Amino acid sequence: MPNDSILTALVNQLGRSTLDTTQINLISKLNDRLCAMNQAGLALPWLESATESAQRINKPLYWGRLYYQYGRYYHNLSNYPKAYQAFNKAIPALQQSGNSLEALKAMNYLSLVYGERAEAVKQIEQLNKNLVYAEKTKNYRALSTIYSFLHKIHLDSGDTARASSDLQAILRIARTYNDPGECYLTYSYLADRYEKKGEYAKALPYQQRARLDAQQSSQKDDKPAGSYVIAIWAVANNLFHQGRLQEAERTLAESFKECKRLGLPFFDLGSLLLAQLRERQNRLDEAHHHCQQVISHARKRNPHMVMEGLKVMVSIQKRRGHFQEALTAFQELKLINDSLQRINTHKAIANLEARVELQKQTQHVAILQKDAAIHQREMTHSRQRQLLYGALLLTLLVLALDRRWATKNARKETQHLREVNAVKDKLFSVISHDLRTPVLHLRASTNQLSHPTLESTHFSEQLMRLSRNVNAIYSTLDNLLQWSAFQQDLLVTRPETVDLSELVEQVLVLFEGIIRQKKLTVLRDEEVLRAKVDVVQAQIMIRNILHNAFKFTPVGGEIQISYESGSIESVLSIKDTGIGMDECKPSNAMPTADKGTGLGLLLTREFIKLNNGKLVISSLAGQGTTVRLYFMKPQEETTLTLA
Incomplete structure (x- = not known):
């Protein structure tokens, strides 16, 4: 069992519980927790115990909850046929019990399984059934969730008209049932769609509306106030990307003020945006200060925020001319990224090891004895597919990165050569002018000095002119040497x-x-x-x-x-x-x-x-x-x- 305080507390409560109904409810929570931790394979012994309790109670509600948990268990193991069976047993049982909320959760999970199996027709059919049942039971939150699923399907298939219709349906439901929280999420999603395409001007009205709904939502006792701060920040971020820096700065100041009023902790996103704002305003020392604050604050708790801060820090240090510090920040960024990849790899290995252990245990379970061989083959095929897809994806990723790196290097080299040629042309232009005039005068002076009948007065004047032209040539050559040293970073x-x-x-x-x-x-x-x-x-x-x-x-x-x-x-x-x-x-x-x-x-x-x-x-x-x-x-x- 993983070392988790919540799991430990649930197991202790199960040990003290004697009621079958309580045990089923606790086992459901335990399975939910294991699924959230990607450790669903460890839940089988507890589900078997819950089966015995459900047999003793023999009521539709508890059978429905049990089959729902079995469906999640098989879904996490990618055993889709058994997941179908479990959810199809859970749905009528929960509907019969009158628990529409849990019935809709099982129905939405079933549509999710269809989607993962690339059975798009069945998935849409199931979602339409879910819509009918949600409208019949007047469960508007479930309606919003179902339309969200449909929106993603339509968006992935390129059907933008239906995708927009789905979003409008979510907004209509949220307004009908006076749920500013749902409106906030929907408007934020609409704005995000435009911002991902770089259309920040089109996204701004949606961000502003999302801010108003977030403010209304935060005034309810059961809503987190932090969403309002994030909404203000989103507006400021949009204005920043439009280049409306003064408005962005004022809006960002409002988010900090709201943080202070609510007693919220250090606002990483706001401080990072402030650093980018100061960089854009060429106030590089202030930008460096704010960016350093973000990195220091997030270093022990949010490596992803540290990475975002380091990206900005690299840009700031380069503009400040501190290339060594920029290199150090870039190296740390790469180190954190590699570390996160290693952590994900270790988690995947641990999950596979847990599944292997589960496979050994299931061989001794009587209730699954008939299905053991079929289950093993399905698991093997699933893993082979995953390995094949993983190997193919890794190969494509390596090829893409290699090509991108080569293209980037070629562009850098081309740009460098252009800059070198531009500097060369500019130098030739200015040097040819600054040397040509004094050299012509120098030649004229030497010709006159060589004249045998030159008077002494004119001779002195020509000597002074000769000295002045020599000084001019020397000054130009000295400037040229200094400029050459500057261009080679030798100064x-x-x-x-x-x-x-x-x-x-x-x-x-x-x-x-x-x-x-x-x-x-x-x-x-x-x-x-x-x-x-x-x-x-x-x-x-x-x-x-x-x-x-x-x-x-x-x-x-x-x-x-x-x-x-x-x-x-x-x-x-x-x-x-x-x-x-x-x-x-x-x-x-x-x-x-x-x-x-x-x-x-x-x-x-x-x-x-x-x-x-x-x-x-x-x-x-x-x-x-x-x-x-x-x-x-x-x-x-x-x-x-x-x-």
Whole structure:
């Protein structure tokens, strides 16, 4: 006997019971429990004992209950012929006793047996008989159950018109008998049908109606209040999948509020949906926090919820750039999945072992002596079919998974090659522009320097121009090397507290020649601006922005460098009076190779992201350009500012 507290209590009550009626009722409960645990084979000795009690009582009600339990017993052993016989004996006996509810349970079980034997015609005939008897006895709950069976049959056969009619019948019955619980289940099922097809907009009205019925159902004393919370969550989940994030967030907040009001425990589904919502809103740290809560809470009691949480965690960690943590979460997900598969395998083996033990015991039972050989052959054929179907299913599953894996790898490889080619084309475009102009100037300067009659003044000017072009080529090549390192994930960002004003002064030294030549005025604040940033990357960013400012500001123009210290950010602003850009071009547009936006600005955008900052460009054609670099303030200064 399995180690189960409910079974132990039933066996103890049977030991103390002396009334035949009580023993039959207890044995019925014991058989129900064993069937629920997939251990129905252990019930035979108890059913034999109940047979003796039924013979002594000799009343239709107890014979009906006994045959009903025999039918369930044979059904769980896949002995369908004997299950037919048992249910066909139970049904008239229970009908004769006037117990319509138990009679309908036996009738529905008989239709289920027909369905498992793929006898669709007999199954539908039996269900129609069940409908007539349920209407005659005014058992509306049984009517809903029967229509549910018919709906599934019609849906599986592709008869969507009859399937919809069945659902409408269930709704009509629930409304007639004022059962919001049945309405809630039916509306939820209707919504689920649309959501499985991705038609969330069509599903939403049904989810909202299900929520109203769940609320009414929860107000009854005999109804669980948790169904109302689940209904609210279903609406929020629907809104989330439609991309209506604000509405989804408000609805989800209502479910948490209802949980708190009812004193319900931690709401895993709600917290997981909140994590997905925060991920969609790009609030990744909050998403990580909520997802971690779900995983921690469900780890000891709900492995399936842990798996769902880990799936979301993998996505969040990948978006955060924490690929090692994403890999760890994925490995744990696979480990849990494999563990559940092993548990199911062990359960199946234990069930088979129990059936083998039962087979040994049944050989010594006198009441089944005549049927032992037939039963053994039927069991053998059933197991062979199961093994054959299992082997075939496993083979198909392996082939499908192998094909899916190969297709997935091919798609990934194709996408990777496309991305590599796109990066290559973009690099060739920007490099060809940024190198071509200074190289042409360099060639012109060398040609003029080689002229024998060149005056000393012009010679000095050509040397300065030559130096400026060499610096431009060096800057472009340095940007190219940095970009190459970035693309190969070789860059390591090491933020530290630096004075941006000092970095600006260091970079300005590199542009003294072009400042003198173009007679530019450089205005800059005299204050200190501290930020948390990688020093080398900050120098490259400032150099690239200043290079563009000096390059496109005409002779006699003005460059203004200003500093701004906010509560959590340090802002470096560089404004020029150059040619500017078209207003219609957004500040976050991808740089191209035209008009000098080039690799320098592209590299600046990537570096500012690595340092948790942002780049904002505002410009009008003919009115100049303002570039604002936002950096994070050092932690100690942020604390003082907030204080």
